[in-house]
Amino acid sequence: MSITVSNISKSYKSVKALENISFNVKEGELFGLIGPDGAGKTTLFRILTTLLIANEGTATVADFDVVLDYKKIRNNVGYMPGKFSLYQDLTVEENLNFFATIFGTTIEENYDLIKEIYVQIEPFKDRRAGKLSGGMKQKLALCCALIHKPKVLFLDEPTTGVDPVSRKEFWDMLKRLQQKGITILVSTPYMDEAALCDRIALIQDGKILQIDTPQAIVKHYPKKIYNVRADNTYQLIKSLKTYEYNHSVYPFGEFVHYTDRRADFNPKDLIQFLESNNLSNVEIEKTVATIEDTFMELAK
């Protein structure tokens, strides 16, 4: 196992940031922690990267204990915090050189690992890190986290606030790093990114809701789920919420995802109800649950 987490809890005064968290990450796995801000993701990252000590429980990273062997862990992991943490007044190249040097290596020694990412920012190697665009900062931070060839890579919300195109590129990069044998633990608030991980843990309010492969998680969604559409989405949502048999009503892109409390639900009844509420062009069809549907069902 590359990462083991056993019954970890952490509180800040009266706030329980993590409550009895346990999971394992296999070697070479791309494991995602999926949850909104405040779920406890960053606290968990800080415990695993030895920057914070848990109140209860144990954890190992690359077979080292996070408390007893913290120095060894620091040599064997790369950590990209959610907040940009490089030296703003050093240039791109200086930052990279600095991180290589403190880990006792050189840029040349591990260049093959970062090459593909670094070439994209190399034209700006003399620019101060503070003057880079968001996307370039992110790439530089990833290079700095990789320069000592870590066994395990920790990425805390690397794509938050990043547009869909750059997010897709970033995930393509992660997949290629994974192929080079690096174990990756990544957190994200974007549910659509969950599908790109080997396994995921859904996390909210310091608790893990479920751990499994993305495919298995959506397969275990407990209800039949329907796409509903009508001419006026706002009225549609309002009407669905007043329907006495509704179990959940969530806008989902151009549709509203609807589940019913009854086992013998007949969509025709709902169409009739909506039409009697003055909605026009009502359409209902069965659809497949997404990770986000599952998350909301579990968090309800």
Added chain:
Amino acid sequence: MDNNTVIQVEGLTKMYGDFAAVDAITFDVKKGEIFGFLGANGAGKTTAMKMLIGISKPTAGKAQVAGFDVYKQAENIKKSIGYMSQKFALYDDLTVKENITFFGGIYGLSRKRIKEKIAILLEELGLEDVSDQLVGALPLGWKQKLSFSVSLIHDPKIVFLDEPTGGVDPITRRQFWEMIYKAAHQGTTVFVTTHYMDEAEYCDRVSIMVNGKIEALDTPKKLKAQFQVDNMNDVFLKLARG
């Protein structure tokens, strides 16, 4: 500008040296419309929005917001609009009530009106029990919902929302959009940026900026037809990838 148009932009441009951050964009937004303003990081969205809310002078072009000219009547614009972003929302070290009072005061509401607004907002948001708690102690989702309500405190004609739902949990994100629908239904125009492409589908019309220019502008349905894809994410990828 007819009565139904609340934002009218023509050839709006912002240059930084030789670089056109916003390159002659033209569009208009109707009263009560939910207008999605999309684009990759660095495409020029924030620069364009700053010009529209009256805090940055355009280099060229014309723009009227809520009937006021962005060059000459920036102060009138600021009074007629609401604004919220993920970064600057509310004061963490003021309580919920104090924040509402503060922003009500900034926008010139009477004491009596502020009192009424506090009662209405707390009830609508279900925040009665935490009204004397510091905003910093609230979960992000609550903060963002409160922040949206506060941006509407002076009944603005238009509200500008800059990535209002970033990092917010999926249930709260949807509650937030129901608030947006409600505001639009009551006649407030909503101008919103987001990186969640499912949210782009909730907009009446969507524009997509690429390298300072508006490369597409239509209803989500027509954009999907135009680019022959099933969802807005693919529209975005096709356009922004060039």
